[in-house]
Amino acid sequence: MDRRKFLATSGLAMLAATSPVSFSALGAPTRKVAKSGRLNLSFAPYELKLRHAFNLARYSRTTTPDVQVQLEYDGIIGYGEASMPPYLGESVESVTKFLKSLDLTQFTDPFCIEDILTYVDGVAPDNRAAKASVDIALHDLLGKIMGQPWYKIWGYNPAKTPVTSFTIGIDTEDVVRQKVEEARPYKLIKVKMGLDKDQETINIIREMMPDVPICVDVNQGWDSKEHALEMCHWLAERNCLFVEQPFDKTWIDQTAWLRERSPLPIIADEAFQRLPDIVRFKGVYDGINIKLMKSTGLYEAHKMVTLARALDMKVMIGCMTETSCAVTAAANLSPVVDFADLDGNLLIANDRFDGMTVVNGKITLHDRPGLGIKPLF
Numbered sequence: 319m320d321r322r323k324f325l326a327t328s329g330l331a332m333l334a335a336t337s338p339v340s341f342s343a344l345g346a347p348t349r350k351v352a353k354s355g356r357l358n359l360s361f362a363p364y365e366l367k368l369r370h371a372f373n374l375a376r377y378s379r380t381t382t383p384d385v386q387v388q389l390e391y392d393g394i395i396g397y398g399e400a401s402m403p404p405y406l407g408e409s410v411e412s413v414t415k416f417l418k419s420l421d422l423t424q425f426t427d428p429f430c431i432e433d434i435l436t437y438v439d440g441v442a443p444d445n446r447a448a449k450a451s452v453d454i455a456l457h458d459l460l461g462k463i464m465g466q467p468w469y470k471i472w473g474y475n476p477a478k479t480p481v482t483s484f485t486i487g488i489d490t491e492d493v494v495r496q497k498v499e500e501a502r503p504y505k506l507i508k509v510k511m512g513l514d515k516d517q518e519t520i521n522i523i524r525e526m527m528p529d530v531p532i533c534v535d536v537n538q539g540w541d542s543k544e545h546a547l548e549m550c551h552w553l554a555e556r557n558c559l560f561v562e563q564p565f566d567k568t569w570i571d572q573t574a575w576l577r578e579r580s581p582l583p584i585i586a587d588e589a590f591q592r593l594p595d596i597v598r599f600k601g602v603y604d605g606i607n608i609k610l611m612k613s614t615g616l617y618e619a620h621k622m623v624t625l626a627r628a629l630d631m632k633v634m635i636g637c638m639t640e641t642s643c644a645v646t647a648a649a650n651l652s653p654v655v656d657f658a659d660l661d662g663n664l665l666i667a668n669d670r671f672d673g674m675t676v677v678n679g680k681i682t683l684h685d686r687p688g689l690g691i692k693p694l695f
């Protein structure tokens with residue numbers, strides 16, 4: 319897609335007429351803007367088209383609303399994005415409203431990350447994906463100014479990236495078989511559960527791929543402790559590594575009961591969003607699934623990794639359906655996590671970026687400054 323077509327299909331032209339920010343650089347190569355010594359934010363909606371309908375225990379969809387963000391400083395551009403799966407409560411309208419309310423031109427030093435992101439966080443409560451879009455763009459910008467990728471700035475060894483899982487949703491037998499074929503290059507399969515086809519889906523995968531480890535994500539779909547415990551034992555016998563969010567996020571006592579008895583680690587996802595939420599999980603969950611759209615971006619996600627480690631909890635890094643922009647941002651943290659579920663970019667048909675790649679199932683980080691991404695159009 320060329321840039322003019324992107325502008326038309328993204329709704330950029332419409333927003334440019336009403337937004338107080340400049341869109342002139344969106345989608346363009348870097349270093350064309352005159353030096354202003356200020357942070358300039360621009361953004362545009364961009365609907366993500368899913369390759370397959372995404373069926374979870376509680377809903378189904380074929381697109382994901384998304385807002386693409388640019389942060390420019392002295393001609394250098396950092397890219398970010400907000401992805402808004404409906405269950406998180408944000409929308410193109412709410413993200414656009416939040417971003418319009420920001421005045422980042424007050425900051426003349428982009429390296430004051432703490433000041434900038436504390437300001438962004440304080441403008442309004444919630445709005446986590448909107449805040450993440452600014453955080454991700456700021457990290458891309460700063461890495462580019464420093465000329466280094468973020469995994470290097472944090473001191474992480476890129477050889478230690480984990481394998482990433484490939485997700486198979488809840489679906490008909492034919493679609494499950496087709497998705498298992500697509501999943502063949504991967505070394506870990508993530509299976510969505512929580513409806514009445516749980517065992518059937520696992521049996522199909524085991525018939526087609528007898529040895530590949532699997533992990534399951536119940537997305538709060540199980541409603542009985544006893545059934546959950548039975549399933550954990552059944553799954554453990556079938557080379558399953560862990561179970562994610564078995565119960566409703568409010569079922570704290572029931573989750574602790576299951577964790578005490580389960581042969582598999584229990585990982586929290588929907589049950590938490592921000593850093594302070596993690597402290598109360600000691601003894602309830604064995605680990606946490608960090609996602610940038612929940613954590614408000616990399617700055618807090620990096621702190622979450624440290625806190626979870628200090629609490630002796632397992633760490634997983636996940637994503638929403640996102641372009642390679644946010645997925646690659648998260649991949650920079652992957653050398654220090656136990657599990658990675660970073661296939662959100664592979665589930666969409668209209669990725670805007672070239673970023674981290676998956677080679678033999680393993681996350682592979684590029685030696686490019688910033689997040690390590692290049693816009694495709």
Ligand code: MG
Pocket residue numbers: 535537562563587588607
């Ligand atoms: Mg999950």
